[in-house]
Amino acid sequence: xxxxxxxxxxxxxxxxxxxxxxxxxxxxxxxxxxxxxxxxxxxxxxxxxxxxxxxxxxxxxxxxxxxxxxxxxxxxxxxxxxxxxxxxxxxxxxxxxxxxxxxxxxxxxxxxxxxxxxxxxxxxxxxxxxxxxxxxxxxxxxxxxxxxxxxxxxxxxxxxxxxxxxxxxxxxxxxxxxxxxxxxxxxxxxxxxxxxxxxxxxxxxxxxxxxxxxxxxxxxxxxxxxxxxxxxxxxxxxxxxxxxxxxxxxxxxxxxxxxxxxxxxxxxxxxxxxx
Amino acid sequence: xxxxxxxxxxxxxxxxxxxxxxxxxxxxxxxxxxxxxxxxxxxxxxxxxxxxxxxxxxxxxxxxxxxxxxxxxxxxxxxxxxxxxxxxxxxxxxxxxxxxxxxxxxxxxxxxxxxxxxxxxxxxxxxxxxxxxxxxxxxxxxxxxxxxxxxxxxxxxxxxxxxxxxxxxxxxxxxxxxxxxxxxxxxxxxxxxxxxxxxxxxxxxxxxxxxxxxxxxxxxxxxxxxxxxxxxxxxxxxxxxxxxxxxxxxxxxxxxxxxxxxxxxxxxxxxxxxx
Numbered sequence: 349x350x351x352x353x354x355x356x357x358x359x360x361x362x363x364x365x366x367x368x369x370x371x372x373x374x375x376x377x378x379x380x381x382x383x384x385x386x387x388x389x390x391x392x393x394x395x396x397x398x399x400x401x402x403x404x405x406x407x408x409x410x411x412x413x414x415x416x417x418x419x420x421x422x423x424x425x426x427x428x429x430x431x432x433x434x435x436x437x438x439x440x441x442x443x444x445x446x447x448x449x450x451x452x453x454x455x456x457x458x459x460x461x462x463x464x465x466x467x468x469x470x471x472x473x474x475x476x477x478x479x480x481x482x483x484x485x486x487x488x489x490x491x492x493x494x495x496x497x498x499x500x501x502x503x504x505x506x507x508x509x510x511x512x513x514x515x516x517x518x519x520x521x522x523x524x525x526x527x528x529x530x531x532x533x534x535x536x537x538x539x540x541x542x543x544x545x546x547x548x549x550x551x552x553x554x555x556x557x558x559x560x561x562x563x564x565x566x567x568x569x570x571x572x573x574x575x576x577x578x579x580x581x582x583x584x585x586x587x588x589x590x591x592x593x594x595x596x597x598x599x600x601x602x603x604x605x606x607x608x609x610x611x612x613x614x615x616x617x618x619x620x621x622x623x
Numbered sequence: 624x625x626x627x628x629x630x631x632x633x634x635x636x637x638x639x640x641x642x643x644x645x646x647x648x649x650x651x652x653x654x655x656x657x658x659x660x661x662x663x664x665x666x667x668x669x670x671x672x673x674x675x676x677x678x679x680x681x682x683x684x685x686x687x688x689x690x691x692x693x694x695x696x697x698x699x700x701x702x703x704x705x706x707x708x709x710x711x712x713x714x715x716x717x718x719x720x721x722x723x724x725x726x727x728x729x730x731x732x733x734x735x736x737x738x739x740x741x742x743x744x745x746x747x748x749x750x751x752x753x754x755x756x757x758x759x760x761x762x763x764x765x766x767x768x769x770x771x772x773x774x775x776x777x778x779x780x781x782x783x784x785x786x787x788x789x790x791x792x793x794x795x796x797x798x799x800x801x802x803x804x805x806x807x808x809x810x811x812x813x814x815x816x817x818x819x820x821x822x823x824x825x826x827x828x829x830x831x832x833x834x835x836x837x838x839x840x841x842x843x844x845x846x847x848x849x850x851x852x853x854x855x856x857x858x859x860x861x862x863x864x865x866x867x868x869x870x871x872x873x874x875x876x877x878x879x880x881x882x883x884x885x886x887x888x889x890x891x892x893x894x895x896x897x898x
Contacts, residue, residue, distance in 0.1 A: 379811055456833050456849040460808065482716035493768040496833045496849045519664035531777055533735065558731050558771045563835055574731040574771045 350379030356618050357382030357410045359596035360389055363607045366474055368398055376405040378615050382592045385408045400442035410594055411550050412445035417453035418470030419463040428472045441481040447549050449486045449523045454500040468513050473517045486523035486549040493563055504538035511547050521547030527554050527567055530575045536583045543587025549592035551584055552596040553622055565600045570621040579623045593622040624656030624854055631893050632657030632685045634871035635664055638882045644806035651680040653890050657867045658682045661689030679832045687720035692728035694738040699846045705748045706891055716756040722824050724761045724798045729775040736773055738775035745787050761798035763811030763822040768838055779813035780805055786822050802829050805850045811858045819863025826859055827871045828897055840875045845896040868897040
């Protein structure tokens with residue numbers, strides 16, 4: 349077992365070919381100290397059992413991905429989304445994840461402002477349940493290239509505005525992912541604003557490849573793209589964030605690699621660019 | 624010959640497989656009233672000859688794409704970029720294009736703020752030449768997914784700021800492309816701001832497909848995506864813009880079609896969604 353590296357967390361999607369038990373064992377052996385889970389990790393093992401294995405391996409559970417997808421044209425669809433998020437909150441509590449990350453959703457063709465209104469309503473219906481469960485909700489602003497169908501919240505500024513509207517600072521905050529936010533000239537100001545409000549709940553790292561060949565599954569390993577990782581981590585720390593830098597890499601090319609080798613590359617890149 | 628439809632312009636990249644002479648003849652026959660040229664159109668025929676053919680066919684030349692790509696790490700690279708833009712201005716004048724569209728550029732890994740400074744410097748070095756040539760320069764804010772290597776200017780707000788800094792309202796304005804800007808919550812405010820300053824020089828239409836399968840060459844035909852074309856055209860008109868809606872569609876799948884059929888689809892979609 350390598351000694352655990354403080355602040356190094358890995359999201360299980362990064363090593364998607366592995367079942368969650370394998371992720372847990374391999375991460376712990378590789379010196380990873382934190383793990384972010386994905387709801388698909390509970391398809392074979394229940395959330396509580398996964399959480400127990402995480403703790404037994406000495407890993408910290410950083411969060412659960414993902415809730416969200418609140419907007420829908422029909423009220424029934426919005427109701428179903430809220431119910432699914434309540435279940436996700438239960439799963440987060442069961443596995444010991446302190447944070448549920450929200451990919452807020454968007455309806456193709458529906459005005460983004462309308463979707464944001466539905467997102468605010470949906471989250472507000474989850475706040476009480478989240479509070480009771482001891483789970484925080486982290487709004488993750490997504491890159492504008494996902495505005496069509498994945499998130500009407502595409503900037504840190506919009507995420508901050510949404511948090512202000514919701515007014516539940518203990519339960520509702522923000523997950524900052526460098527992939528989604530690095531291009532934004534307002535990033536430093538909005539991270540500082542989020543820090544002042546005590547709502548910086550999570551921080552995700554990867555890199556932006558040039559060229560990027562797929563909108564979903566071509567994220568880069570830290571250091572192989574153009575994102576100023578040290579700069580953005582600096583913004584987070586100046587805003588008071590002390591949590592881990594969670595590696596979250598969706599990559600068809602990386603998932604095709606031998607995952608043991610890939611995980612070694614992830615750890616080495618994290619140490620070099622995020623440590 | 625179909626009667627020319629006022630306000631319907633097509634960018635020659637939309638029918639990329641055709642040489643420019645074919646574009647001119649087919650567009651005129653299909654009822655298109657305006658044409659946007661691309662510098663590659665001058666590879667076989669000089670710009671002046673292309674411009675003559677455009678006028679003889681009864682088409683209006685709306686603009687030339689593209690100048691820009693000002694940032695570079697070395698001063699020599701920035702100098703070369705300015706010189707290339709001066710040539711592009713000459714080509715615009717020679718073909719009778721009133722506007723040269725600028726894709727401003729970015730250097731992978733260089734801070735975007737630094738690239739924007741180099742862009743401002745580069746454009747300022749072109750303003751005198753543009754004025755003398757009677758060619759306007761239109762800054763085209765690109766979608767944030769191109770921030771890595773194509774444009775450090777990724778919002779209408781940044782394009783307006785850049786125009787304010789440059790302070791040459793007669794020569795420097797903005798090209799608004801729905802593909803690049805539709806996601807932006809500040810779009811209406813920033814289009815109004817640009818309109819007040821008299822800097823709305825061009826307007827490009829296409830659509831955002833779901834899913835988008837390629838970052839460069841999978842733009843949609845108007846109506847087959849999620850962009851509110853009527854809404855954005857309304858913003859432009861309320862801001863005083865009266866120019867054409869230029870169709871600019873980069874699409875591998877469309878370029879693989881029989882281009883006569885594709886052009887018919889373009890005209891029909893324009894009439895339905897932009898007319």
